[in-house]
Amino acid sequence: MEVVLIACGSFNPITNMHLRMFELARDHLQDTEKYRVVRGIISPVGDGYRKKGLIEARHRVEMARLATKTSDWIEVDTWESLQPDWVETAKVVRHHFEELKAAQRDEDEDDTVSYGKKRRMEEEYPSINEAKHPKLFLLCGADVLESFGIPNLWKPEDVEELVGHGVVCITRGGSDPEKFVHQSDVLWRHRRGIHLVREWVTNEISATHVRRSLRRGRSVRYLLPDAVVTYVKEEQLYSAQSEQKNADVVLAPLARYTDAGPS
Ligand SMILES: Nc1ncnc2c1ncn2[C@@H]1O[C@H](COP(=O)(O)OP(=O)(O)OP(=O)(O)O)[C@@H](O)[C@H]1O
Ligand SMILES: NC(=O)c1ccc[n+]([C@@H]2O[C@H](COP(=O)(O)O)[C@@H](O)[C@H]2O)c1
Numbered sequence: 001m002e003v004v005l006i007a008c009g010s011f012n013p014i015t016n017m018h019l020r021m022f023e024l025a026r027d028h029l030q031d032t033e034k035y036r037v038v039r040g041i042i043s044p045v046g047d048g049y050r051k052k053g054l055i056e057a058r059h060r061v062e063m064a065r066l067a068t069k070t071s072d073w074i075e076v077d078t079w080e081s082l083q084p085d086w087v088e089t090a091k092v093v094r095h096h097f098e099e100l101k102a103a104q105r106d107e108d109e110d111d112t113v114s115y116g117k118k119r120r121m122e123e124e125y126p127s128i129n130e131a132k133h134p135k136l137f138l139l140c141g142a143d144v145l146e147s148f149g150i151p152n153l154w155k156p157e158d159v160e161e162l163v164g165h166g167v168v169c170i171t172r173g174g175s176d177p178e179k180f181v182h183q184s185d186v187l188w189r190h191r192r193g194i195h196l197v198r199e200w201v202t203n204e205i206s207a208t209h210v211r212r213s214l215r216r217g218r219s220v221r222y223l224l225p226d227a228v229v230t231y232v233k234e235e236q237l238y239s240a241q242s243e244q245k246n247a248d249v250v251l252a253p254l255a256r257y258t259d260a261g262p263s
């Protein structure tokens with residue numbers, strides 16, 4: 001079964017750990033001998049997410065592009081980052097899933113010799129289509145999985161939709177995703193679609209740490225790809241001022257699902 005992995009996040013900035021997540025997930029899935037990971041998509045969140053310290057999407061996208069230049073299977077997609085308002089992750093995944101299905105349809109139509117035969121097979125076995133296009137799994141760290149339980153952050157139907165597609169979750173210091181899945185009825189029901197990956201070479205790289213070091217003029221070399229370090233320097237990104245962005249506004253999902261403010 002072919003699988004495409006999609007990681008949604010701020011990538012503010014992208015770190016080596018974000019890239020490691022993809023490699024870890026691919027090894028884990030392929031080790032089951034059930035899946036073949038064919039592509040990885042990085043989808044930086046749009047500016048409408050309103051997270052504190054979130055710099056402009058065009059810079060975050062460019063850094064992700066530079067970081068994935070040396071990968072032959074991970075790419076950056078800008079659809080989410082270009083939307084004027086923040087888009088729910090379930091909706092982002094739905095958009096990419098539709099694209100995968102459409103690409104498969106185009107491929108089938110090009111293949112004119114067997115098109116008629118395929119159509120007849122589809123009529124006879126409607127579920128045949130499900131196996132034809134790749135599956136799309138959300139790739140995330142354990143903190144994101146655990147955030148599914150934070151009130152007013154995720155809609156229950158969105159969580160259901162995401163775990164229905166499949167989720168690959170990488171362990172992160174201080175997290176216990178196994179326990180979290182066990183304690184949630186929805187996640188437990190979908191436990192077979194939740195792939196927990198243990199990172200044995202634990203590291204605490206986080207974009208927050210990187211931004212803090214940059215503000216203090218400390219080196220972040222070897223935490224980020226060299227090309228990203230150079231870009232940050234050239235563009236003079238991440239200052240005390242940029243960290244104050246969105247300091248006084250409510251995070252878009254919280255604003256959307258509560259009366260806390262405009263979304
Ligand atoms: N060290 C890590 N281990 C496991 N997962 C990680 C790690 N760093 C980031 N991730 C995951 O990468 C995805 C994108 O995360 P995000 O852009 O928030 O990065 P971050 O390093 O957590 O940044 P921030 O500190 O700003 O929250 C999320 O699913 C997050 O859980
Ligand atoms: N309800 C939702 O769909 C929902 C809620 C919170 C975060 N998210 C997403 O999770 C990711 C989290 O990123 P951060 O860890 O950088 O906040 C972002 O891509 C964000 O859009 C989605």
Ligand SMILES: [Zn+2]
């Ligand atoms: Zn984070």
